[in-house]
Amino acid sequence: MIPNPLALIAEITYRCPLHCVYCSNPLDLAAVNSELSTEKWIDIFQQSGKLGMLHAHFTGGEPLVRPDLVELIAGARASGLYTNLITSGVGLGEARLQAFVDAGLDHIQISFQDSREGAANWIAGAKAHAHKIELSRTIRQHKIAFTVNLVIHRQNIDHLEEMIAFIEQLAPERMEIAHTQYYGWA
């Protein structure tokens, strides 16, 4: 008997508004009409729950681009799964975060590209850094788990301690340090 898997990684989209230099997200798979429907995902969550799976991780691409994300979170939660949203945070305001929390979101993970705004925005190809800091403050007002994911590579690894100190003052419960996958350069 093979034991059942415990975590479902739900890549609900490959669309993403950012252009992080290090990203290995398969943009050539990003056609909207190839994404699974809300109903299909809910069915997958129900099957996962019945299998005894425990966690659902919403990722992509950028999961926020799915307008049905709140239904997906509710559907996963209803199937008994602990829900985690892995996101850049770009496009996530207070009201939408509140809707996710109300739908049963257990955990949110926000990526940060650097401690320094200029460098962070350059890597992401978007002026996202200040918004992420603001979003981190909003997240702390809710009773959900908060992880910051720091992406490191040779453009920022020389000031790793500074970045860790920066993340500590955002007060997440957890920090993940992710080194980039080596597609071309790191």
Add this chain to the structure above:
Amino acid sequence: MAPPEDSSQPRLATGCRWGGTEQDRMVLFPEGAIRLHGTGLQILERCDGQRTFGQMIEELQAQFSVADPAKIRADISQFLEQLQHKRIVDY
């Protein structure tokens, strides 16, 4: 990290919650889960943020009256301290 005091009110940490089934009780948290049964389950079920650590000890000493009360206290204290270290319980 310090052990709980009698007046502490242990509770599940932020982002941790009960899951699993009636037969298979679990506490779920970021990137993990623990399965609870036996005395671990008895202890964690009492971490409701209302009961004090002192009350919890009294209840469990009464329930497990054949065991040495001092050992019950020491075991529960150590269990909660370990869970706090893992960010599963706060007190």
